[in-house]
Amino acid sequence: MRKIIVLSFITLDGVMQSPGGPEEDKENSFKYGGWSVPYWDDEMEAEMGEEMGHQFDLLLGRKTYDVFMESWPIIDPQSTINSTTKYVVTQNTIPENSEIWKNSVKINGDIVTKIKELKKEDGHELQVHGSYSLVQLLLKEDLVDELWLKIYPVLIGTGKRLFSNGTMPASLKLIQSKATSKGVIIAKYRREGNFETGTF
Secondary structure, eight states: OOOEEEEEEEETTOBOSOOSOTTSOOGGGOOOTTTTGGGOOHHHHHHHHHHTSSOOEEEEEHHHHHHHHHHHHHHOTTOHHHHSOEEEEOSSOOOTTOSSSOOEEEEOSSHHHHHHHHHHSSSOOEEEESOHHHHHHHHHTTOOOEEEEEEESOOOOOSOBSSOTTOOOOOEEEEEEEEOTTSOEEEEEEEOSOOOOOOO
8 A cells, every 4th residue: 555745945925836946837827936945955856866875666746747857857867756656647659668867657537536546555655746636625524644744934815825725634644853054844644533623
């Protein structure tokens, strides 16, 4: 049984759009791309190195897949991310097993059923980076096992938010937390138990 783990950079008001640069995602005239960059330091590099320093597979939306395919072979040709299996949710063609980025598998049609089947398989954890539309689907279908969040001390007020209308109510357990010297909160949550309400 595989875990689906969503790794996301978000602002304090929940925006996840285009953290790494202005060209990542300009949809809806978003003009704040690159908001996470001033907070990148050795602590963040070490954290990401730990989270991506073991064997995993990727589950990605098409936009994030394209961004990663264009950047990771240049950023770090030896990174596991280049050789691991990449499951891509898309209706379009992808360069399956190309020399550019190997081991890419397309998921289309009944996406939810196929992802549920993928989860049931034996194999590595499935890491989801970026992939806004895919993350919304996974949250709606309650398919996310863990959330590994980096919460930045910035407010943007506009943009695509990690948790939007359609997110399934869920209870989570905090399994790890710390803060960098620049004020980025690193928090890991696990899906656990039933959602409950009460009154005082």
